[in-house]
Amino acid sequence: MCQPRHVTKTPVCVIGLGLIGGSLMRAAKAAGREVFGYNRSVEGVDAARLAGFDASTNLDETLARAAAVDALIVLAVPMPALPLMLRHVRESAADCALTDVTSVKGAVHEEVAKAGLLARFVGGHPMTGTAHSGWAAGDARLFVGAPWVLSVDDHVDPGVWATVMHLALDCGSFVVPARSDEHDAAAATISHLPHLLAEALAATAGEVPLAFALAAGSFRDGTRVAATAPDLVRAMCEANATHLLPVLDHALRLLIDARNQLAQHQPVSELVEGGHAARIRYDSFSRPQIVTTVIGAEEWRDELAAAGRAGGVIRSALPVRDSRG
Amino acid sequence: MCQPRHVTKTPVCVIGLGLIGGSLMRAAKAAGREVFGYNRSVEGVDAARLAGFDASTNLDETLARAAAVDALIVLAVPMPALPLMLRHVRESAADCALTDVTSVKGAVHEEVAKAGLLARFVGGHPMTGTAHSGWAAGDARLFVGAPWVLSVDDHVDPGVWATVMHLALDCGSFVVPARSDEHDAAAATISHLPHLLAEALAATAGEVPLAFALAAGSFRDGTRVAATAPDLVRAMCEANATHLLPVLDHALRLLIDARNQLAQHQPVSELVEGGHAARIRYDSFSRPQIVTTVIGAEEWRDELAAAGRAGGVIRSALPVRDSRG
Structure with a gap:
């Protein structure tokens, strides 16, 4: 030993x-x-x-x-x-x-x-x-x-x-x-999904006049990884599609529910409180x-x-x- | 004067x-x-x-x-x-x-x-x-x-x-x-949308074993604003629903397209390259x-x-x- x-x-x-x-x-x-x-x-x-x-x-x-x-x-x-x-x-x-x-x-x-x-x-x-x-x-x-x-x-x-x-x-x-499969599911969630969300945020802002002019911390942080070389982002997302798809779908369901609540003037409590609780748990992990x-x-x-x-x-x-x- | x-x-x-x-x-x-x-x-x-x-x-x-x-x-x-x-x-x-x-x-x-x-x-x-x-x-x-x-x-x-x-x-x-209306559309994009994406990312990670254990920079940055008090996030998103909905829909369309490309083993170039280009433009804004x-x-x-x-x-x-x- x-x-x-x-x-x-x-x-x-x-x-x-x-x-x-x-x-x-x-x-x-x-x-x-x-x-x-x-x-x-x-x-x-x-x-x-x-x-x-x-x-x-x-x-x-x-x-x-x-x-x-x-x-x-x-x-x-x-x-x-x-x-x-x-x-x-x-x-x-x-x-x-x-x-x-x-x-x-x-x-x-x-x-x-x-x-x-x-x-x-x-x-x-x-x-x-x-x-x-x-x-x-x-x-x-x-x-x-x-x-x-x-x-x-x-x-x-x-x-x-x-x-x-x-x-x-x-x-x-x-x-x-x-284990490799557990790693890949986790990596999909905490690395590949954030990259896709950052790309979507940056691309959306690119279409809105005044958006860059007003951008501050939450936009800078939320799009930081969108500066990564596109080939690298594609390579890791595409190679891990099997594990990325279910977590992307999970995030999409949460966002679409919130979208429908906003459209119906209902509170977006479920998404916001669930996200906050998870982030607080992460902070004390x-x-x-x-x-x-x-x-x-x-x-x-x-x-x-x-x-x-x-x-x-x-x-x-x-x-x-x-x-x- | x-x-x-x-x-x-x-x-x-x-x-x-x-x-x-x-x-x-x-x-x-x-x-x-x-x-x-x-x-x-x-x-x-x-x-x-x-x-x-x-x-x-x-x-x-x-x-x-x-x-x-x-x-x-x-x-x-x-x-x-x-x-x-x-x-x-x-x-x-x-x-x-x-x-x-x-x-x-x-x-x-x-x-x-x-x-x-x-x-x-x-x-x-x-x-x-x-x-x-x-x-x-x-x-x-x-x-x-x-x-x-x-x-x-x-x-x-x-x-x-x-x-x-x-x-x-x-x-x-x-x-x-x-102008107030242009401000609100831009704020929806660079502040309220990032909050919703951060909440969705944190909530999704909360469901995946090993995710918090592996979380690093891209997750921390991508969820930082999910630590904001839920009442504040709800208040700003709900009060600006009119301007938030169209930009949330824009981001959702990009993500759903990428989701379908991943499911069909196609490249996610459009989202990744569009996001990268926008972020680079922002950096040199x-x-x-x-x-x-x-x-x-x-x-x-x-x-x-x-x-x-x-x-x-x-x-x-x-x-x-x-x-x-």
């Missing part, structure tokens, strides 16, 4: 040096890790090198190096690039521990399974970001205080899980254990620390999934009973 | 010492004004007095004092309390310049007309606030850098308009001139300063309404050709 050195300070190989990958590279280095990475564009690589990081535009060389040092490979590319990257990983670094930072976990899980890489894979999702993208937008402190979801699906290996947990904690995040679970012990995945559902988080490394031992 | 002293430093009488009224009292005093006010609750008055302000629970005495010193009366009470306050103003201080700080201008205009006080009334709306309410939540700097709408409806008197303009500028706001209009000159109201529609704002006092002179 000790933490072997290779688990706590495993070298990190970051594939894709955009906002998340680039921030991860900075955060892992700041935590004293060996970290190197690949980026498709020369500009990103040049910028990373100029800042003193170890970056390359050669994917296969980078993956071969990952295999040689038994690095944890972090896939930080957009969804559409994933299948190609996974093929390269299978060819050059199939035995490396593998994770990702994509906002939709079910679809990634499927692609990884197709590539035959499930045995060494643990899906991840750091719940952070800004409206900007690219290496230049990165920040070593992007993950500090943010939830970082790690999937506890049935297949996950305790050793790989612990390796990724240590990286997330090194970056300053706390870890939320969750507590995050009990998960401390008793042993990674790799019997039922450890179910135990972590249940704890995560109840708001539980991992703030300092749990012990591991490593199945590879 | 000078600025008579009584216009630039008119004493201010604030009726209602909640978040906005209490902040206004602090800001006006900080700007060197004589300021006194009325509040219904003893607690609010005691707190204001303890902080060194001149406050009373006696409405008629306060209004008689306003009449004696020819103060500008600022109605800072919620919509439902307005008719009663207006009756008292008519009885005790009918000749005073009168403004309000309510978020719906058409309905206030109607009440003021019913009370026979339109001649000395200029509707106002400082576009600022926090999720908190009451005297204790007030802040002398609440108005700094915020738009403060002043109505340029056909009836408004140049002298009263200038008096209220000076108060808004003294509080650190910039003035946006607008410029606010040219209005400098050439003379308040009280021919067509001054139309001129200001057109300038406000184009984004124009008043950052330093315009000259007045006073009709009372």
Whole structure:
């Protein structure tokens, strides 16, 4: 139940040096890790090198190096690039521990399974970001205080899980254990739905004279994420349509009911009081620390999934009973 | 075309010492004004007095004092309390310049007309606030850098308009001139609609396990205004239903179209790209300063309404050709 050195300070190989990958590279280095990475564009690589990081535009060389040092490979590319990257990983670094930072976990899980890489894979999702993208937008402190979801699906290996947990904690995040499908339903609600609502609000205001002239806090906050690159918003919403549809429908029902009440000069109490009550509950939502679970012990995945559902988080490394031992 | 002293430093009488009224009292005093006010609750008055302000629970005495010193009366009470306050103003201080700080201008205009006080009334709306309410939540700097709408409806008197303009500028706001109906349509879009969307988002998340556990920036921003007291949200949405309905319907159409596209595995480009483009336009929306209009000159109201529609704002006092002179 000790933490072997290779688990706590495993070298990190970051594939894709955009906002998340680039921030991860900075955060892992700041935590004293060996970290190197690949980026498709020369500009990103040049910028990373100029800042003193170890970056390359050669994917296969980078993956071969990952295999040689038994690095944890972090896939930080957009969804559409994933299948190609996974093929390269299978060819050059199939035995490396593998994770990702994509906002939709079910679809990634499927692609990884197709590539035959499930045995060494643990899906991840750091719940952070800004409206900007690219290496230049990165920040070593992007993950500090943010939830970082790690999937506890049935297949996950305790050793790989612990390796990724240590990286997330090194970056300053706390870890939320969750099943991929539960993650995707929650992400649809608290990330993808807000994006669609923000887009609808911004687009509506664009049609009303004087609206921009009067816009203040509630409009700025309500449309902030509409500044996100449209491709990213589309990619995450469309990839998670299965989970997004029911929550979008739920929100639409509430809004349509309120619309009809307004039209009939009736109070919109149900929506307003329900929303207020939920927001107040959220403000007082507590995050009990998960401390008793042993990674790799019997039922450890179910135990972590249940704890995560109840708001539980991992703030300092749990012990591991490593199945590879 | 000078600025008579009584216009630039008119004493201010604030009726209602909640978040906005209490902040206004602090800001006006900080700007060197004589300021006194009325509040219904003893607690609010005691707190204001303890902080060194001149406050009373006696409405008629306060209004008689306003009449004696020819103060500008600022109605800072919620919509439902307005008719009663207006009756008292008519009885005790009918000749005073009168403004309000309510978020719906058409309905206030109607009440003021019913009370026979339109001649000395200029509707106002400082576009600022926090999720908190009451005297204790007030802040002398609440108005700094915020738009403060002043109505340029056909009836408004140049002298009263200038008096209220000076108060808004003294509080650190910039003035946006607008007709009441155009203000209400814009406010429906950039304030009331965001409140309904935030309530729907919070209420939906309240139904999804793990949602609060994963909530991050986009959820926090998207639901911030759902923390507003439900009575305030209901009051502003219901009082502005006429203008809120068409913009709510517009947003609903966009969202329902996106919903159907997601269900058919089609891209949600229209909503996402339209929203992004509008938000980017908003980010680069410029606010040219209005400098050439003379308040009280021919067509001054139309001129200001057109300038406000184009984004124009008043950052330093315009000259007045006073009709009372």
